[in-house]
Amino acid sequence: MSxxxxxxxxxxxxxxxxxxLVYLDNAATTQKPRQVLDAERHFYxxxxxxxxxxxxxxxxxxxxxxxxxxxxVARFLNAGSxxxxxxxxxxxxxxxxxxxxWGSANLKPGDEIxxxxxxxxxxxxxxxxxxxxxxxxxxxxxxxxxxTLDRTSFLSQLQPQVKLVAITHASNAIGTHLPxxxxxxxxxxxxxxxxxxxxxxxxxxxxxxxxxxxxxxVFSGHKVYGPTGIGVLYGKAELLADMPPWQGGxxxxxxxxxxGTTFAAPPGRFEAGTPPIAQAVGLAAALDWLSKLDRAALxxxxxxxxxxxxxxxxxxxxxxxxxxTTERAPLRSLIFDNAHPYDVAQFLDGRDIAVRVGKHxxxxxxxxxxxxxxxxxxxxAYNTTADVERFLQALxxxxxxxx
Amino acid sequence: xxxxxxxxxxxxxxxxxxxxxxxxALSQRLDAAxxxxxxxxxxxxxxxELPGLPEQEKNDTNRVSGCESxxxxxxxxxxxxxxxxxxxxxxxxxxxxxxxxxxYHNRSADEIQRFDIEAWLASLxxxxxxxxxxxxxxxAIATRIIEASRQPAG
Numbered sequence: 142m143s144x145x146x147x148x149x150x151x152x153x154x155x156x157x158x159x160x161x162l163v164y165l166d167n168a169a170t171t172q173k174p175r176q177v178l179d180a181e182r183h184f185y186x187x188x189x190x191x192x193x194x195x196x197x198x199x200x201x202x203x204x205x206x207x208x209x210x211x212x213x214v215a216r217f218l219n220a221g222s223x224x225x226x227x228x229x230x231x232x233x234x235x236x237x238x239x240x241x242x243w244g245s246a247n248l249k250p251g252d253e254i255x256x257x258x259x260x261x262x263x264x265x266x267x268x269x270x271x272x273x274x275x276x277x278x279x280x281x282x283x284x285x286x287x288x289t290l291d292r293t294s295f296l297s298q299l300q301p302q303v304k305l306v307a308i309t310h311a312s313n314a315i316g317t318h319l320p321x322x323x324x325x326x327x328x329x330x331x332x333x334x335x336x337x338x339x340x341x342x343x344x345x346x347x348x349x350x351x352x353x354x355x356x357x358x359v360f361s362g363h364k365v366y367g368p369t370g371i372g373v374l375y376g377k378a379e380l381l382a383d384m385p386p387w388q389g390g391x392x393x394x395x396x397x398x399x400x401g402t403t404f405a406a407p408p409g410r411f412e413a414g415t416p417p418i419a420q421a422v423g424l425a426a427a428l429d430w431l432s433k434l435d436r437a438a439l440x441x442x443x444x445x446x447x448x449x450x451x452x453x454x455x456x457x458x459x460x461x462x463x464x465x466t467t468e469r470a471p472l473r474s475l476i477f478d479n480a481h482p483y484d485v486a487q488f489l490d491g492r493d494i495a496v497r498v499g500k501h502x503x504x505x506x507x508x509x510x511x512x513x514x515x516x517x518x519x520x521x522a523y524n525t526t527a528d529v530e531r532f533l534q535a536l537x538x539x540x541x542x543x544x
Numbered sequence: 545x546x547x548x549x550x551x552x553x554x555x556x557x558x559x560x561x562x563x564x565x566x567x568x569a570l571s572q573r574l575d576a577a578x579x580x581x582x583x584x585x586x587x588x589x590x591x592x593e594l595p596g597l598p599e600q601e602k603n604d605t606n607r608v609s610g611c612e613s614x615x616x617x618x619x620x621x622x623x624x625x626x627x628x629x630x631x632x633x634x635x636x637x638x639x640x641x642x643x644x645x646x647x648y649h650n651r652s653a654d655e656i657q658r659f660d661i662e663a664w665l666a667s668l669x670x671x672x673x674x675x676x677x678x679x680x681x682x683x684a685i686a687t688r689i690i691e692a693s694r695q696p697a698g
Contacts, residue, residue, distance in 0.1 A: 481634040483613045484588065491581035499612040513633070514612065543588065543635070 144438040150523040152176065152430070163494040163528045168313055168341055168472050168519035170363045173427070177367060180426030181419045192418055193392055193409075207418045210425035211408070217428045218358060218375050219349040225381065227408040228416050231372035232340040233263040235359035236307075238374055238411060239336055240267035242387040243357075244305075247334075250276030253303045255295070255333070257319060258284035258509050259312040262502040264338045268307060277304070284509040288315055288464025295324065299331040306335050310342035314501035314515065316469030318342075325354040334380070340364050341470050344521065345443060347436055350375050362420065366521075367427035371420035374411070381407035390414040431522075439522055443471035446520045446529055453533035459540055463510055472519035474501075480543040482516035488539040494532055552598035556618070556629040559594050561642045562649030567664070570646050574668040583669060587639025594642050596631040608685055613637045615685055619692040625650050626693050630685070640673055640682055648689045656693040661686045 150156055152174040155164075164172065188202040195201065208223070215223040229235040248254070254268045258281050265279070272279045280298055283291040299306075306328040311318050325335040336357040339348055344365040350358045355375065362371040376384070386393055386404050390413030395403040404410045450473055454460050459478035477485060482498040489496055497517045500507050507513065518532065561570075570590075577586040597606070597616050608615040613634035620627050628649040632638040647664065648656050662674055665682065673682050 481613065481636075483634040484584075484636045487584045487636045488581060491579070491584055513614070542585070 144435060144442045144522070146442060146523050146525045149434075150525070153523055154178070156523070159493070161493045163492075163531050165518045165520065165524070165528065165532060166495050166497045167344070167521035167524070168364070168470075168517060169497055170369070171344060171366045171521050172523065173368065173423075174366055174430050176430045177423045177426045181368065181423040184419045184422040189419070191415055203418060206422050207416065210421040213425035213428055214373055217343075217348075217432065218373075219351055220375050221351060222378060224406070224408055225375055225378050227374040227376065227381075227411045228421050229359075229372045229374050230370055230417070231361040231363070232338060232359045233267075233361075233372070235357075235372050235374035236264055236336065236338065237267045238387050239357050239359075239376070240271040242384040242411070243334075243376075243380065244268075244271035244275065244277075246383070246385050248272070248275040248277040248304060251302060252277040253298075253300070254279050255282055255298055255303050255306045255328075256280070257282040257290070257295075257308045259290075259309050259314070259317060259319065259506050260307065260503065261309065261313050261338065261340070262504070264307050264309060264336075265505065268305075281505065282308075284506060286509065286511055288317055288467050288510060290317075290319060292320075296327060299327060299333065301332060303328075303331060303333045306333050307338070308335070309338040309340075310346070310348075311470035312464070312503070312506065313341050313472075314503035314506050314517070315464035315467075315474040315510070316341075316472040316519075317464045317467040318469060321353055321355075329354060341472075344431070345440060345470055356380055362424040362427065365424075365427055366431060367424035368417075368420040371417045371424050373424075376407070378407070381411070384411075386410050386413070388413040392416075434522065442522070443520050443524075446524055446526065447471050447473065449526055449529045450518065450533070453529065454536075457533070457537045457540060459544075460536075463512065463515060470519075471521075472517060474515040474517050476512050476515050477540060480540055482514050484543055485516055485536065485539050488542065489532070489535050492531070492535045494535055496532075549598065549600060553601065553618075555595060556597050556601065557620070557622075557627045559629060559645065559649070561594065561645035562628070562647070562651070565593075565642075565646060567646055570643060571664075571668060574670070584636055587642075588635045589639070590642040591632075591635040591638035594631075594638055594645070596638070597629060602631065608688060610681070610684075615641065617685060617688055619689065622650075625652055626656060626689070628689055628692075640670070641685070643668070643670070644682065644685060644689065648686075648693075651693075653693040657690060 153172045155172045188206050190200040190203040192204045192207045211223045211226045214226045268279045282295045308319050321337055328335045334356040337355045339358050339360040343360045356377050358375040360373055363369040393405050393410050393413040395405050461476050463474040486496050486498045499514050577583045602616045606616040606618050615632045617630045630641040
């Protein structure tokens with residue numbers, strides 16, 4: 142079955158407002174289908190109450206909707222149980238939760254956290270912060286200048302003092318897929334835990350956290366057609382069970398007294414305060430929307446857009462694609478011989494083409510590649526071959542103009 | 545500082561913006577450029593008229609950090625007037641810098657602190673640059689110049 146992006150596009154009201162927009166910044170955030178907007182609105186109109194209060198029926202409806210969303214996420218990731226799904230504000234908060242909770246309980250001076258050189262700052266800085274508190278050390282898995290991973294260095298650094306390996310499923314800056322299955326297996330043999338940042342993967346790949354062997358897997362709702370303000374931490378039940386709470390508040394306790402407080406079981410232990418209920422419902426609607434598509438056809442569609450883009454870029458002089466030899470998510474990161482990415486983006490914006498420029502919150506990676514900033518083109522389900530053609534033509538003319 | 549380096553700095557401050565080119569002249573050129581693309585094109589053109597900074601001045605002290613592009617800014621007092629020179633690796637941003645220089649270069653502290661840069665840029669149809677970018681957006685650079693004007697002369 143093939144996939145018609147024009148039919149999909151009709152699900153996205155933003156394009157009704159901007160019919161001429163070529164939106165190519167999907168790695169930053171995707172647009173939202175009507176089904177997601179409707180689900181949130183429907184929740185507020187028909188089931189809104191605070192969750193986990195069982196004294197009246199409306200709260201029961203809200204709780205069912207919220208916990209139903211948790212079930213949807215668990216199915217989406219093939220988690221062993223919905224109790225392994227913790228709702229957070231986003232991938233960033235999910236990583237911070239693991240760093241603070243698991244990290245504070247499990248890291249001691251001299252322990253090491255291996256972080257890949259591809260990581261977004263969100264998967265670097267939380268480790269640096271917890272390392273500073275615990276005396277652990279953060280080490281980088283290097284990336285070669287061509288954007289490939291230094292596997293030899295990874296394996297040689299994988300010593301018994303390594304307690305955790307933090308890797309992205311796919312690089313947000315250049316798209317490169319990490320061999321997460323292989324890295325996770327090696328890490329486990331060495332006795333380390335593995336956290337995978339799935340922010341750039343979930344919208345494009347079928348993710349099975351059990352098959353991947355992830356101890357922790359995180360993603361943000363807004364990058365997978367869902368709302369902002371909601372994200373997911375998947376954690377293996379046996380790990381979550383032993384992790385201390387990170388934030389204190391309501392809804393996360395078993396019993397509170399000034400003599401001492403006992404905490405709820407996961408996931409409640411990690412969801413202090415009123416959670417993002419409607420956003421969870423919206424996220425579940427997004428995952429349902431995505432899951433109803435033919436995922437293989439979607440992947441093929443996005444790969445086709447990339448192939449068209451790659452072929453077109455080869456015909457434009459003075460363009461370099463980063464990590465070009467690596468297998469990548471449907472995004473391309475470009476630099477130009479005679480133009481600054483920011484300038485190119487300004488001219489593209491003049492033609493209603495939205496792209497991202499800069500360091501993409503991945504400065505160590507850009508340093509390793511020897512570049513200051515790139516122009517990133519990233520696709521989603523609703524992008525069309527016409528989008529690619531308009532981008533290519535505008536880029537060629539812009540580079541000529543700026544030469 | 546070597547004589548050659550001093551000469552390069554003098555050249556950097558000897559740019560035409562705020563001197564031969566005044567606000568009225570720039571306003572006229574920007575008004576004539578209708579549409580976003582034409583304005584971007586004009587900014588790139590203006591960037592060509594700004595000599596920029598010597599390499600040794602493009603250092604961390606003078607750097608206004610940002611994610612999307614890099615800006616370097618230097619200031620000094622000369623006869624009670626703040627002299628301002630700047631550069632960027634982006635030509636569009638360098639073009640925007642010519643507007644800031646036109647507004648602030650070779651002015652007294654009082655003139656600098658009283659000038660409403662946001663209103664002027666808005667009147668030129670460049671308001672979107674005020675909201676753009678963290679760190680080294682136009683607002684951040686203007687703030688840095690205004691701060692420099694509050695430092696005592698000499």
